[in-house]
Amino acid sequence: MALLGCGFDPGVTGIFTAYALKHHFDEIHYLDIVDCNAGNHGQAFATNFNPEINIREITQKGRYYEDGVWREIDPLSVHRDINYPHIGDRPSYLLYHEELESLVKNIPTLKRARFWMTFSEAYINHLRVLEAVGMTRIDEVEYQGQKIVPLQFLKAVLPEPASLAENYSGQTSIGCYIKGVKDGQAKTYYIYNNCDHAVCFAEVGSQAISYTTGVPAALGGLMMVQGKWKQAGVFNVEEMDPDPFLAKLGEMGLPWHEVVNGPFPFDD
Template sequence: MSKVLVIGAGGVGSVAVHKMAMNADIFPSITLASRRQFKCDAIAESVKARTGVTIATAEVDADDIDATAALIRQVGATHVVNLALPYQDLTIMEACLKTGAHYLDTANYEPRDEAKFEYHWQWAYQDRFKDAGLMALLGSGFDPGVTSVFTTWLKKHHFERIDTLDILDCNGGDHGQHFATNFNPEINIREVTAVARHWENGDWVETPPMSVKQNFDFEGVGPKTMYLMYHEEIESLKTHLPEIGRIRFWMTFGDAYIQHLTVLQNVGMTRIDPVIYEGREIVPLQFLKAVLPEPSSLGETTKGKTNIGVIATGLGRDGKEKTLYLYNICDHEDAYAETGNQAVSYTTGVPAMIGTAMMVTGTWSGKGVFNMEQMDPDPFMDMLNRHGLPWQVKELDAPLEF
């Protein structure tokens, strides 16, 4: 019998265990752990009230390999789902190797002292996981995650060759706050303020953060301004689908968000290096995180929809050039009604559950470290439709003009 240990009690962890409990035939044993057990207990109460399923809770410092390994052994976990911070990916992977547990996460490792989003740290575990007979599945969120599955599904069913790929992430929700982030503020702001990079003609093209923008009319949301950013799935997609000549990632931001972020940058509040305050070191961005609204608290007030998808242009299986747009629209209020969390958490937590289901059932299997685009997309796409993230595909009249 599979036993799943979920580490991380934020909004994504909450959605994932709610959805696992709704599929008790696949997940008969669920434990939720984090540094603060009371957060796990609160989620467990919600899971019990909404689904009737009892999940176990525990406390763990995921920065501590031995403590994490001890918990894995204690609960007898066969699969560890890492929904904690990206800083902890490597320690949790080490704990899995010590205990013989399979591993899944939703975001690639990054060091605390540098906003550097690269897979090489985790890809370096390939031989160790392979030799141990274990599987590590990286990036089973929405982006990365579903967007990679979208791409491979399009390639499998519609394209002989994909030439260009654009990933479009639009959050059209309004939470009523002057400034707040819809997932971990520290991780969100590190991403947004990093140098933008996209892949084109076999090389990286860098541009200053938030310096390239385009307007796009998102179904269910309306016209929005989206900004060119770097996102980790570009690295894995260009590695595993090298035929794609250009890969770009776009994310929407409102004017108020940009204005607040600009001021915070200008006064040094987004710095990730420590400063001395009253005789002790503090990291400004971590202090900012402490005073901003907790993302998991935004669900009750957030209205509107998200629209996330990919636009691919290339040679179709009919021998003609074509452009296809594959996307999901998720409603914040619907997500909150089902799990008590807003759609940004929902669109990451549901794919985390599905990716884990793929592994637990043996639908996806392998020995080593894998990215989502290396797996058969069809069963994952089927589960998206059945578990709250239905998708649709349409052909565009022409490639994107930008």
């Protein structure tokens, strides 16, 4: 058996959605995945994981699913303030994220699926300057007789993501806002996890971005070894039974919370 995308997003967000469908909805119509890093690492500009992947993810066109078609927008052109638990309002930008591809396939009642991520004004300003001077380009340029890719060079001079952990403070908050119907009645649902950078460093010497990626991957492997997730073929996480995974997730350091018919920021 092969299991695809078992970090946090993609990964736990798909399992959250599967759990919502199993226990709270007959049909899910609207899904908004929200990802906030409200941490402070003390650097002027740094990425929390592989800079090449992170910057390409942000500078590509945004993409989301609505009414049976994929819609594209200019990079970082759609944003709104979203309130995150124990953090507050943060500017959140609509991005393309790969888990949307499988979720709209595996949950065919979805009318719209989007992904939002927070960035500070300083981060956006740095990124726009780097883009303006060509440092986010992914094509080769010639420099002193050698061909280099500007983005790969930028990766080499930025701080190594693992080096940020020691002085990182603040929290991450990642979750799913879901709207649909249950027993013929409209229903909203929010399921999320908050994770503290300093707590992660004290436990395993990493920042919360790495922690929230590694723990679900280890747990997914455990589900397979124990036979709780075991089928022949290749599967996305939302195709698996979410219950045994979520029963262990909190024990492994990532407690999750749910709000039924509470404040809901996505009425558009």
